[in-house]
Amino acid sequence: MSATLSRQRKRIADPAFRWFVTLAGASVFVILAGMVIRTTNDAWPIFQYQGFFSFLTGDQWLAGSSRTDSDFTGTYGAWPFIYGTLVTALIAIVIALPLALCVAFYINQLAPKRLRNPLSYSVEMLAAVPSIIFGMWGFFWLLPNVLRPFLEWLESTFGWINLAGWKPFEGPVFGSSYLAAGIVLAIMILPIITAIVREVIAVNPVDQQHAAYALGATRFEVMRKVVLPSSFSGIVAASMLGLGRAVGETVAVMMLIGSTKSWDGSLLSAGDSMAAHIAARFGEATPETTKALMAIGVVLFLFTMIINIGARLLVWRIGRVSGDAAV
Amino acid sequence: MATGLATPLTPHGGRRPTEGAPVVFELGGVNVSYGTHRAVRDVSMDIHEREITALIGPSGCGKSTVLRCLNRMNDLVPGASVSGKVAYRGADLYGADVDSIEVRRRIGMVFQKPNPFPKSIYDNVAYGLRFGPDRLSRSDLDDRVEAALTSAALWDEVKDKLNSSGHALSGGQQQRLCIARAVAVRPDVVLMDEPCSALDPIATAKIEDLMQKLADEFTLVIVTHNMQQAARVSDRTAFFTADTDSEGVRHGRLVEYDATEKIFNRPADQRTEDYISGRFG
Numbered sequence: 040m041s042a043t044l045s046r047q048r049k050r051i052a053d054p055a056f057r058w059f060v061t062l063a064g065a066s067v068f069v070i071l072a073g074m075v076i077r078t079t080n081d082a083w084p085i086f087q088y089q090g091f092f093s094f095l096t097g098d099q100w101l102a103g104s105s106r107t108d109s110d111f112t113g114t115y116g117a118w119p120f121i122y123g124t125l126v127t128a129l130i131a132i133v134i135a136l137p138l139a140l141c142v143a144f145y146i147n148q149l150a151p152k153r154l155r156n157p158l159s160y161s162v163e164m165l166a167a168v169p170s171i172i173f174g175m176w177g178f179f180w181l182l183p184n185v186l187r188p189f190l191e192w193l194e195s196t197f198g199w200i201n202l203a204g205w206k207p208f209e210g211p212v213f214g215s216s217y218l219a220a221g222i223v224l225a226i227m228i229l230p231i232i233t234a235i236v237r238e239v240i241a242v243n244p245v246d247q248q249h250a251a252y253a254l255g256a257t258r259f260e261v262m263r264k265v266v267l268p269s270s271f272s273g274i275v276a277a278s279m280l281g282l283g284r285a286v287g288e289t290v291a292v293m294m295l296i297g298s299t300k301s302w303d304g305s306l307l308s309a310g311d312s313m314a315a316h317i318a319a320r321f322g323e324a325t326p327e328t329t330k331a332l333m334a335i336g337v338v339l340f341l342f343t344m345i346i347n348i349g350a351r352l353l354v355w356r357i358g359r360v361s362g363d364a365a366v
Numbered sequence: 367m368a369t370g371l372a373t374p375l376t377p378h379g380g381r382r383p384t385e386g387a388p389v390v391f392e393l394g395g396v397n398v399s400y401g402t403h404r405a406v407r408d409v410s411m412d413i414h415e416r417e418i419t420a421l422i423g424p425s426g427c428g429k430s431t432v433l434r435c436l437n438r439m440n441d442l443v444p445g446a447s448v449s450g451k452v453a454y455r456g457a458d459l460y461g462a463d464v465d466s467i468e469v470r471r472r473i474g475m476v477f478q479k480p481n482p483f484p485k486s487i488y489d490n491v492a493y494g495l496r497f498g499p500d501r502l503s504r505s506d507l508d509d510r511v512e513a514a515l516t517s518a519a520l521w522d523e524v525k526d527k528l529n530s531s532g533h534a535l536s537g538g539q540q541q542r543l544c545i546a547r548a549v550a551v552r553p554d555v556v557l558m559d560e561p562c563s564a565l566d567p568i569a570t571a572k573i574e575d576l577m578q579k580l581a582d583e584f585t586l587v588i589v590t591h592n593m594q595q596a597a598r599v600s601d602r603t604a605f606f607t608a609d610t611d612s613e614g615v616r617h618g619r620l621v622e623y624d625a626t627e628k629i630f631n632r633p634a635d636q637r638t639e640d641y642i643s644g645r646f647g
């Protein structure tokens with residue numbers, strides 16, 4: 040009896056497959072660790088030379104030309120690039136998220152039935168357009184035709200605003216600027232956020248929506264009080280994906296931000312971002328500068344990590360507060 | 367019983383239509399289409415105040431569709447359209463100046479699957495009271511919530527845990543919570559689409575008792591798959607069936623509508639008799 044139940048064939052494929060997938064899984068950690076260690080290791084002398092804190096906050100970036108791990112001659116304050124990354128990504132997400140919610144809501148709830156599929160395919164297609172194309176379109180068409188006049192209008196209307204010394208719309212207007220880059224980034228991340236949000240709200244269980252409708256809720260109330268709260272974690276995930284793209288975006292920002300090393304707080308002035316600066320300077324870098332660029336890379340990596348952890352915490356907290364527990 | 371069945375098949379609950387009860391809904395030649403599919407055709411019936419009207423019939427015969435006409439939930443189905451006369455207390459429910467939001471505040475609905483919100487019991491019941499024109503004070507809100515839970519025969523079971531989640535209740539309690547939520551806005555009519563089909567017999571019996579009590583206050587229209595239930599709880603019963611037209615399109619039709627006691631003891635139509643005696647294909 041027991042003989043028939045014991046293994047009849049040798050299953051070589053099984054253990055082999057197990058090993059293969061285990062290796063594939065482990066490679067995630069290997070790659071991550073390898074990248075972090077290698078980059079940090081290369082950047083380390085710079086942090087030692089400059090001091091980590093003054094690397095983050097200094098606003099002078101003067102590349103040196105040492106060929107060794109010592110005798111550095113440059114000054115490395117990455118704040119202008121950090122500021123550029125932060126500001127452009129924030130502008131992008133602040134513009135893109137509400138728009139994405141509206142577009143997704145329109146496609147799911149208001150658009151005529153025959154428009155829904157074409158609309159959502161188009162959004163998904165836009166999400167797949169390479170960023171260089173957004174960059175070119177932004178630089179050659181949007182900037183001269185739309186953004187420049189808009190920035191000039193902002194400058195002449197809101198140029199006077201002064202928030203404790205920070206003048207966000209102070210001139211002069213050159214065109215290429217934090218705001219121009221941020222707006223193009225917003226357009227760039229809009230489709231991906233919309234596509235995810237649309238999917239998240241499309242799979243929202245209808246029975247609670249029906250319950251609200253049956254109590255006399257309007258479409259807007261159902262969206263705001265039923266669909267959005269229960270889609271919250273999906274919306275956060277979509278935003279973080281968009282934010283991550285905006286923070287890491289290189290080429291489109293490079294084309295629109297103006298690439299200056301000087302730092303000026305005004306959103307209308309030109310600057311640079313971490314990713315754009317690395318990409319622009321890598322080719323001509325001396326060994327010393329290469330290390331400095333690696334150091335920017337480490338900071339950029341820290342940023343994306345913080346965004347990810349922040350997203351998880353947010354989802355986890357909201358999940359605990361509003362999930363199945365009482366509100 | 368001369369023309370009917372030798373013995374009643376189903377114990378009748380004893381409810382009878384009230385003589386001269388005002389008409390709440392008047393349906394005349396109602397057709398409902400989903401896209402090009404004319405799913406329900408030519409339904410005419412009157413629904414009376416403070417009665418329990420049961421809609422029965424085989425699956426797909428259009429019971430839910432007809433029920434959703436009564437509070438304009440069909441508006442939410444893309445492509446659905448309603449023609450014919452649907453009058454609510456004498457006014458055309460589909461008239462140009464009628465606001466479907468207002469309609470649904472007057473005509474509440476309870477669904478097949480209990481669907482409380484992922485909120486506290488209190489917030490579930492207060493949900494419909496918190497939007498719309500009238501903003502209630504906290505103590506008024508408390509009173510309304512208690513009254514609604516009492517009407518739904520749930521107050522004693524939940525009064526000590528109003529702040530715990532509605533999802534933490536049993537299925538039958540959840541369904542009564544949904545009934546409380548629907549009656550909290552003091553509707554005129556409560557529609558129920560197979561409210562007991564997800565529940566066990568004891569929870570079902572509780573909801574059936576509850577329906578009897580609610581009928582003192584509200585007009586109830588219920589859809590049920592369960593003929594015994596229709597016989598036990600309702601005043602009038604409408605029997606629908608699915609027909610096939612000359613082009614082979616299946617559609618729902620109202621076969622017979624009468625006092626429940628008559629439908630179950632002396633049905634006028636052979637198809638009704640076949641259905642309630644279980645001879646239906």
Ligand SMILES: Nc1ncnc2c1ncn2[C@@H]1O[C@H](COP(=O)(O)OP(=O)(O)OP(=O)(O)O)[C@@H](O)[C@H]1O
Pocket residue numbers: 400405423424425426427428429430431432443591616618
């Ligand atoms: N949302 C919808 N879209 C398209 N067709 C629908 C929709 N809802 C119902 N129908 C069609 O209308 C007809 C009647 O359906 P309905 O759900 O009203 O039947 P029912 O009597 O409630 O059935 P059941 O007892 O299974 O709930 C069916 O042919 C069904 O396919």
Ligand SMILES: [Mg+2]
Pocket residue numbers: 429430431559589
């Ligand atoms: Mg149904």
